[in-house]
């Protein structure tokens with residue numbers, strides 16, 4: 261018997277493979293494969309999460325009123341235009357299925373985040389990529405790839421896995437060239453790590469254009485990946501659409517309580533940022549000294565090219581020493597690995613592992 265068939269496009273999805281988290285023989289491997297905050301959650305957020313356990317028999321507030329008010333106050337945004345989701349991933353899926361379908365195209369940059377083609381195909385649409393220049397999103401290539409069928413552009417700024425970003429000027433140019441029927445989703449998952457004068461998460465464009473949404477997550481600097489909490493700042497009509505299609509209780513109460521406490525813990529936020537600001541340049545320098553190409557990053561990870569060595573051999577060697585880093589073959593960058601800025605100890609273990617690898621291995625010469 262053939263059994264039921266899924267909707268067109270679904271079987272073309274390559275399931276998302278997350279970063280590894282376990283290594284046999286190591287109780288606590290160095291987890292540098294998923295861009296998590298190595299300091300862990302704010303203790304205040306963890307307490308709020310635990311406190312909420314006493315009320316697990318209650319449904320959460322389906323309107324997410326308190327967390328939206330807290331986000332609005334913190335980022336100076338209108339809470340009525342904020343929609344929360346179970347991670348920003350859920351919001352990508354809801355936006356994709358609300359604004360694209362069969363016959364439509366969803367555009368993103370060649371090394372854009374892999375969740376985008378998944379949500380595009382789930383919606384029945386066709387994912388389309390635009391070439392990059394030097395591992396940076398190329399506005400001209402994106403604009404050139406827009407067709408009558410384009411419904412959505414996903415743009416991670418900064419981008420994962422490349423770590424590069426587009427300036428406000430470049431995004432403005434994209435918006436000026438884009439028909440307002442095309443939804444531009446600016447995914448600002450790593451925005452809080454960036455200090456560049458020419459960078460903005462882009463909330464002001466949401467106020468100016470009917471076709472721009474900015475998404476954020478509590479999984480990165482706020483260190484609540486397990487709780488699954490993300491949010492989108494939207495034009496009113498798009499917030500109205502998301503509020504129609506989302507599940508009535510899509511965000512759980514402990515996550516919302518933890519999110520409110522995380523936003524209020526400025527000290528933990530500042531420590532997390534300072535840690536990244538200190539150790540990202542340190543790691544960049546060490547790996548450059550070892551002869552590798554480190555792509556400039558404004559986020560909490562580095563994309564590193566291990567040519568002329570075999571990147572997979574480097575990854576497996578580090579893993580054998582209890583250090584997990586991310587393979588990039590699925591992003592079409594098989595010579596590269598992506599390394600999260602972990603704790604000082606973890607990063608030193610990683611550098612020691614790579615030094616040991618170099619000591620034991622010859623450069624890889626393709627046959």
Ligand SMILES: Cc1ncc(COP(=O)(O)O)c(C=O)c1O
Pocket residue numbers: 294295346347348349350373416418419420447449476477478479485488489490
């Ligand atoms: C660019 C980008 N957007 C979104 C996410 C997912 O965020 P969330 O945990 O809120 O679903 C990630 C996670 O790695 C990411 O790298």
